Amino acid sequence: MSNRSSTDKKKGLPAPTNPTTASIKRPPRSEAEDAIKTLIGWAGDDASRDGLIETPKRVATAFEQWFRGYDQDPESILQKTFEEIEGYDEMITLQGIRFESHCEHHMAPIIGRAWVGYIPNGRVVGISKLARVVDVFAKRLQIQEKMTAQIANVIEEVLRPQGVAVVLKAEHHCMTTRGVMKPGTELVTSRMLGCFRDSAITRQEFLSMVD
Numbered sequence: 001m002s003n004r005s006s007t008d009k010k011k012g013l014p015a016p017t018n019p020t021t022a023s024i025k026r027p028p029r030s031e032a033e034d035a036i037k038t039l040i041g042w043a044g045d046d047a048s049r050d051g052l053i054e055t056p057k058r059v060a061t062a063f064e065q066w067f068r069g070y071d072q073d074p075e076s077i078l079q080k081t082f083e084e085i086e087g088y089d090e091m092i093t094l095q096g097i098r099f100e101s102h103c104e105h106h107m108a109p110i111i112g113r114a115w116v117g118y119i120p121n122g123r124v125v126g127i128s129k130l131a132r133v134v135d136v137f138a139k140r141l142q143i144q145e146k147m148t149a150q151i152a153n154v155i156e157e158v159l160r161p162q163g164v165a166v167v168l169k170a171e172h173h174c175m176t177t178r179g180v181m182k183p184g185t186e187l188v189t190s191r192m193l194g195c196f197r198d199s200a201i202t203r204q205e206f207l208s209m210v211d
C-alpha cells in the first residue's frame with residue numbers, strides 16, 4: 001500500500017500527484033476473475049475449456065504487475081537526495097528508459113522509452129530513482145501526454161531543480177494492432193520546465209541525446 005498519507009504528515013509534502021486514485025476501493029479478486037471470464041466469452045471462446053480455465057487467475061495476477069503503480073508513491077521515491085556534490089550544476093540525463101504502460105482508452109499496451117533530465121539545485125537523486133518514477137506512472141492506465149507531464153512535475157515538485165526535461169517516445173498498440181493499423185509509428189511527447197523551457201541552448205543539448 002501507499003505510504004503517502006503518513007509521509008505527508010511527517011514531511012509536509014505537496015498534495016499527491018494523482019489524488020483521484022487514493023480513495024478508490026478495489027473490488028474483490030473473485031469479481032475481477034469473473035469479469036475476465038466474461039471477456040473471454042465476449043471474444044468468442046469458451047472460458048470453461050481446459051486451456052482457459054486458469055486464465056482469469058493469471059490475468060488478474062498480470063494486472064497486479066501491469067498496474068502496480070497505483071500502490072506506489074513517486075514523491076517518496078524521490079525523497080532521498082544527496083547534497084555532497086561539489087557544486088555540480090550540469091545536466092543529468094537518464095537516457096532511453098524502457099517502459100511498458102497501457103492506454104486508458106483501450107487498455108492496450110504502450111511500449112516506449114523515456115529520457116529524463118534535470119539540472120540540480122544543490123542536491124541530486126540516485127539515478128535509479130528516475131527510472132522508478134517513470135515506472136510508477138507507466139504502471140497505471142495512461143495517456144502519454146499526461147504521463148510525460150506527471151514525470152516532469154513530480155521531479156520539479158520534490159527536487160526543486162533548476163529545470164526538468166522529459167521526452168517519451170512510444171508505440172501505441174491501440175494504433176498499431178487495431179484502428180488505423182500503423183505499425184512502426186511512435187508518438188513523441190515532451191515537457192520542459194525551468195531552464196529547459198527558458199534556454200533554447202539547454203533544451204537543444206538535452207534533445208540532442210534523444211534518438
Ligand SMILES: [Zn+2]
Nearest residue numbers: 103105106174
Ligand atoms: Zn488507446
